Amino acid sequence: MKKTGLIILIVVCLVIFFSALTGGVLLTLRTVGWQALLDRTQLQERVDTLLERAEPWGGFPLTITRREIDETRPLDWDLDQVRLIQITAVSDQIIVSPVDQAGSARLNGVYRGSGRVGLVVVKQDDVLIIRVDYPHFGISFSDLTLQVDLPAGYGGTVKVTTVSGAIDLPAQRGQDWDALDLKSVSGSIRAANTADAGVTFSTVSGQVGLSGLSAPVTGKTTSGQLDLSYDRAAPTTLSTVSGDVTLHLPPSSVFKLDFTTVTGNFSHEGLDLDVTTQGSRKISALSGQGGLAFAVSTTSGSLTLSAN
8 A cells, every 4th residue: 555655656746747847848948939949058069969979770860961052943933823932941041032033942051960951842733832841750950041032023922831940021122922921930020021911920939020011910929029010000910828019000090909918018109099998808999080900919918009
């Protein structure tokens, strides 16, 4: 009987220990992000060094090799016939820019791994697929950038998906894209000029910064901070758990705001708002006579409105 009680006690202690360890790891990843954790602990370099010294084990590819990658593929299809351009990577930075000349996709940087990485560009019906292919087995680390230059006249949807890599649309001029669909887990999302493109985005912990907004916006995050700047007010639906939301709007904007939260704060500066409902968990307000709908929901994240 005593042995049974001791076994139960040991099992309970182990469950508590591993639960606390898992919670600590998840909290750390949520706070600093996976890539930042790798950088701070130098885990990537340590594993690199260890595996470079290891011999292949039973034929399983453990040996890490370092390669300089520089591949370019022309986008020489008639993009008038393309409805969707789908860009996918894992940990690589993705930069998308409009250009006046013919389009191209370029993958360059350093890759360390036990297999090969490559750039794939293929057209399937009315979808153009641009992706970074990684080996299915083995261990790999990379510091790669995928630069996609799209002809300025392309008018379809651009969809960019990554796990931990940053998504960057740095163009300082407007594009003709109809819509942007941006997805990341821990990588940041930045678009310097979204022009008239409707924007949909989602992230877990990556920060989001969008500017030049003038078309509908839909986005969600868990803990990432959202900073959105509008050229003119547009219908917006945002949801976060703990991420703070900041919206920069022209002073003359006309809209109706519904903000729901559990513990988040609300503030505004430079905008003439008429608060019609203010409770512990919901705030409704009008700017001008109201009109365009702004719906923001958070659990503990705060909302700030400011005149841009």
